[in-house]
Amino acid sequence: MPTTTNLLRETFRNPPDDSRIMMRWWWFGPAVTKPEITRELEEMKHAGIGGVEITHLYALGLDDAKTGFHNQPFLSAEHLNALRFAAQEARRLGLRVDVTLGSGWPLGGTEIPVDEAAGELRVEEIDVPPGVTSVKAPFLDQGEALIAAFVGDASADIRADGMVLGVARELARLDAPVDGRFAMAAAERPRRILCFVSSRTGMMVKRPAVGAAGFVLDHYNAAAIKTHLDSVGAKLLSAFGDRPPYAVFSDSLEDYGSDWSPKLLEEFQKRRGYDLTPHLPALVEYAIPETAAIRHDWGRTLTEMADENFLEPMEAWAKEHHTRLRAQVYGMPPVTLSSNRLVDLPEGEGKATFRMWREFSDTRWAASAGHLFGRNVISSETWTWLHSPAFRATPLDMKAEADLHFLQGINQLVGHGWPYSPESAGEPGWQMYAAAALNAHNPWFDVMPELMKYLQRVSWALRQGKPENDVAILLPNDDVWAKFSARVQPAASAANPRPFSENGHSVSMDEMMPWVLDDQVVAQVLDAGFNVDFIDADAIDQVGIPYRALILPGVDRLPVATYGKIAAYARKGGVVIATRRKPATAPGFENAERDSARLQELSRDLFGGGVGTAKFVPEDASLGAELKKLTAPDMTLTPAMPQVGFIHRRLEHGNLYFIANTTIVAEHLTAHFRDSARRAEEWDAFTGEVRGVANNDGVKLDLEPYGSRLIYFADDAKAGDPEPRREEHLAADLSHEWTVRFGDGDVAEKMDALRSWTEDAKTRYFSGRAAYERKFDVMSKDETPGTRWILDFGEAKTPPLSWLTGEQHNMQAYLDAPVREAAQVYVNGSFAGDVWKPPYRVDVTRWVRAGVNRLRIVVGNTAMNEMAGKPLPNYRLLWDRYGRLFEPQDMDKVEALPSGLLGPVRLIRSDPR
Template sequence: MTKRFSRRPLAICAAAALLSAGAAHAAPDSIATVAARLASPPPEARPLMRWWWFGPAVAKPELEREIRAMKAGGFGGFEIQPVYPMELDDPARGIKNVPYMSKEFLDAVSFANRTGRANGLRVDMTLASGWPYGGPHISVDQAASRLRMATVDIPANSSSFALPVVMSGEKLVAVFTGEGKGADFDANRLALAKPGAAVNGRVEISPDPRARVAVAFIASRTGQQVKRAALDADGFVLDHLSEKAVEHHLKTVAEPLLKAFGDQPPYSVFSDSLEVYGTDWTDDFIEQFRKRRGYDLTPYLPQLWTGNGDAAAGVRHDWVKTQTELADERYLSRIDAWAKAHKTRFRSQTYGEPAVSLSSNRLVDLPEGEGPQFRQFSFTRLATSAGHLYGKAVISAETWTWLHSPAFSATPLDMKAEADRMLLEGVNQFVGHGWPYTPPGTVEPGYSFYAAAVFNDHNPWWSVMPDVTGYLTRMSYLMRQGEPANQVAVLLPNDDVYAATEPGKVTLSGHMAKYVTPELTTQILDAGQNLDYVDADAILALGLHHPVLVMPHVTRLAPAVLARLSAYVRGGGKIIAVGGKPSLAPGLLDAQRQSEQVRQAADALFASGPNVVLVRDDAAVGAALAAMLAPDMKLSADVSDVGFVRRKLADADIYFVANTSNHDVSANASFGSKRQYAAWLEPDSGKLVRAERQPQLKLAPYESRVLVFSDKPLAAAEPQRLDAPAVVADLGQDWRVSFGKGASVQMQKLRSWTDDDATRYFSGVAVYSKDVTLAADQIAGRRIVIDFGPGTALDSTPKVPAGMRAMLESPVREAAQVYVNGKLAGSVWHAPYTADVSSLLVPGANKIEVRVANLALNVLAGHALPDYRLLWGRYGKRFEPQDTQLIAPKPAGILGPVKLVGEKIL
């Protein structure tokens, strides 16, 4: 790799960003220091929880209890998100829904902030209730805007026609006339009517023997209402392209919220994914367009709907690009500046509608993604790529949004399976979705958000939550160290998406999967590489720092970007173009001359030598990439479900490797790091154990490991050499099992406790216990584990509407803590389903106790679901529980076989 591709400038930016985010140190750490800190990483790496306040109807004692529970569970903080009422007011139970932004609500916010801070937790605040931003303070003239088209048929020989009715919040922009009927007209042959031609709602025209059509363009409103709003928080979504609307929201909602925090502002203020459906306009759009694009959009308005050809595509490009700029300047930049002025940070999910770009993330302190789709186009990779490019050290993701529906079905293994995919995409801060506030006395298992998993202490498997969050914390800390080291960049063809966009759904991220296809991503990953996205704005601002750039079906590109690509290739960079060469200017103005420049520059670039290749389709990318760049991770077996991400320290390379499948993996592995010495980094302890330079990689289903390469030998011991495992004792029969405070039962043969009527709907912790007698020679010199078996792989994904889950059923449903002779040996919640009991066994009698926790879904299945008819009658239907038809008891307990397995230490 030539010096041109050094990441050093970005590392400096990343260090500065880390300091601004409250890091305790800025100097790069050595691998020895990182490993030493791994067993007890800094608290800022802990996962957060989105805390739903339903109503809001919250009481301080329960707020404090839940804050303490979050801390005990290993969470580092919470994001307050007020949402829809869950119950009607009930004085007997202390339930009172208070209006959003009322004195009572703001007092609860203030209390939660003080209490969270007192418990050492981070406190974040969303600057709205529900999403997107909006509410009752947003009048129709500040509501999310769109341009609508209305047509009026003009009969033959008519001398006038009636204009479409323009309602409150709307404004007539322009009217055109020409041949046609309804929406069947030629956009190039319409004539713009003169301003002021209407009298009493009618426009006079010269009679014509042919039937004609009038096409009116009206600046209108989407009418979208805030989704999942709290009491008195419902109303219009604001116009994200309007400076006036954004300022009004900051003054009316954000300012009072921040005052409730007093002299302890929130760690960050949050903006959820941009889901302003149908927006594509704002009141001063014509003026802003002329200022930015250099021509008047008005004569070209018909092209937005029905225009064909390069010119119409150029107009659409300019129209959408202008929206991106307005969202950048009036929404993202403005809120980020406001946050800084209030001594907090802006955390933003910068994707969706309006059409914000990858580089829009440069305008916010804390980019955030969403979605575990690491082998296809991903909103998460948008955020992580922007963080890598623009020096954002901490990149979060909303995690577990649709995990294992319906609510209360998600397991600790499900959490890990999705989180590992996030880590593979570059995430290093988890924001769990989420934690539902639940009033005392609520029928178990308590509240749940309408379409999300639940991760509070109403889950029976809460006992292992500190183990889950401990793993997430350690991996988040580890993935913040050093610099990102992805070797391949994929150019997002923003200009092509702009040009192909039509009214109704104006988005970059929403259309990008047509270009960055699953096959393209698979080709890159299966070639042994990881990837970042880049866009034209990033190339112009930062240049290119990846050894290889992939350009998927890029047709439109500015000459200035092509000049940067030429310089990149001259410096040693390599390009793989898919489907064709760039040939068109991005927009309309001066398009003919610029398109010729583009063609000439592209021809010269692709004739410059072997570092630039053109392949026919996505399927050819892998071979072309393999010819250009050695794999960063290569496995002897074709195991596409194994992913990796690398971080580069001054003295080491860190590889996080994860098996995302439900089957075992065994392969010889080689890695692209040029450093000489290798060691396994044990995630739980930070212990470094010497490894082969090309190690054998053995991974259980959904298992992950960390491999380190260093310049100098690490302080690492040789791994224990063990002989073949052998069964020391079969524990598959004769367990005493107690359920809560109920009487114990003898379980001759292990089975699901849902098989028995008395415990079919039991959710909780069942204690399995038995005695086993061992001779001294059975345990001496052996590493002994209690082995619950491999679990059962599922053949196909269950039919649920959304989300993901681990496709493996545990032999211990769903988590357990193992005690030997009264001492905790460890927790079991993911494969391999074992716990090391070597140090706790003694010759003679040993008491084995396994405390098994199942799902809260079972108790939920045991009683009728709530009837929300009266609630919806009072507040409107603000939610509908998802997938309730799937609620049924799930198998629970130890399913067997269970064995003590020993390996002699050689």
């Protein structure tokens, strides 16, 4: 690792290839050919992309003997041969290769038998009229078994939240059915039977490749993941020979409704110390004092079983095969933040809003786990829902979202993604149904290398040293487990064989966490000038509390042993702030009264005034102010600007800060840093240049919309001098008299005034590149030292502020740019720079000369216009053949968009004062 400032600067300028972004490379069908594999890998290499994650999805074309188009069945000899070739070509080009451990998601497929398929607790309700003594039991399908049945009074008081009061103790357990019928004594009142069945969700793998459809595996059953790894994982790795992929990947844990496994009762007894069977009604709708504790114990058992029977075997298998496990550890089953300790490369995923870095997010969840468990490289699935529909995203959209991931601690981006597309698919080619398409079919792709280099440099910078996040927010896992619930389902019928939704109910820690963790908590910490990680009780038990401050956000349930460690941390000077309530309730059913009393005693001792660094604040809104009283902020801005964030890395000889403006307007600020030094440098992630900046009374930050900076503090940093004041003069208005050539055409059109291509019927539906050319005169180059010549394209227009208040369907940069969407500038035949982000300017000083100058600007738009001008595919026959495996997203938003140079274009002379 670099240890000196000079070496840091040099490595920043030319960072190693392993800090380049990766792309999720979708193989549809798979229907791939070797020439196309080579072409696309070479395009990625040229663009500055560092590797691929090969993911196999549904078919996008039908086999056709006339054209030779062919979908290779998943794991067939021809598919594995193509995978082998792709791995060889990637190695030839110096690209990293990961492979997803299956097809589609979650893991599973044809190899999973029903008795290893994802499990659920099926709770069926049967009405019993007065006087009835025999009732038909539920039908049990393959892979199902009746656990227990209870009968009770059908009339009960319903609480406002839908839970039933006062009947749980009146339930009587029924004997097992005989000849398919329950027997019971007659009663005068109507009753109902609740039948608890160990069942299967029936969920099939989502978006599978040809030949890969099948059940999702049981994440609580070690035999199921072994079956999958032996049948699927081993075959995939066989294609790599003696050079395994860099990592194998487990995608989203979206095992909807998976809350049971046949061995759960046995495991529950072993782990929790009591039999769950008589308490099963508490998992559905019966409110008794013990309900939350029983649900907690059920939820924790599910988590432990997923950790031990899914993640641990998969991680061990990866090591055995000399590769690494990269995994998205959130969702269903209810894995926790600490479950990430079982993977080599934790991965997050971006939410679809610009606010994600100021709320609870799976991205910060993964980054926090990486910080806690010593995983220095932390990746995130990036651009998942970027500016839908596919091919609508722009380079500025990509930068704006990537910076949000960086602000949360991510330092390896995995782009979502790159759709493989054969030549026969035409333009813009294939696309994944619900994702950005970021391949070379985008007309703006020529500026991709500049964007990729920016992302590479920032990723490398954020791997240096150690994370310096001051504050940890304790995730209330025990409170979330206590809110888990199963669901009573109406009886199935021929007309409605599966009377519940695919998603079912939620037994997901991260999906339920925002309902327990107030949205204000993360923002309060950030706005107070601190950066933040999440932590949970299991992490505290394993690694302690390596932070200046710990927040307990409305935590009620907490293990006594963990709370004791928190109290000891506070007595040693660590800041502990509880909001809304103080911990008071034992997490589980066993020893609840004793443990609750001990928790309440610890709360009295900790927050009773005897520990100066422990404070209780009744409202989350007071958290930030209290935090600043107890410890010094890391970075403060004048004026305060909540939408400008930072992340801090502590290096051996200095401190490095990444700062990003997430707003649509320029911000002019002064930043004060706690961990500064005598000198400061600004590292330009676009050019690799380093310059000293003044640090006398803070660092001046002039941040353009969606702008970002890297500031490095060290005693041997470059001396910073204030930037000289400059005076700008209009040297020439170049907004008129252009000659424009569209695509590869030989005909050049005159464009007297700059306008959108959509204003002309001939080019309304044109997607591609257009070359703008004209000449301009510079009368004299006699000028004072320091004079610069700037080509200025104008400012972006901002939308009305009303967009801030609504919920955005997906992330995008909310600016109407003067260049739509990217341009490359050439002056006198020399490349001068790319234009795709604010400020829309290029310094052309090096290339401007006295007299006549030739200006050429090549502009690329998006593929939307071409898509809008021709019929969209309806996939009818494809769905008839393979099933309706996908729904194209937001096709109603396909429309011709403003394109080209919209003006004005001006030549500016900038002189120092």
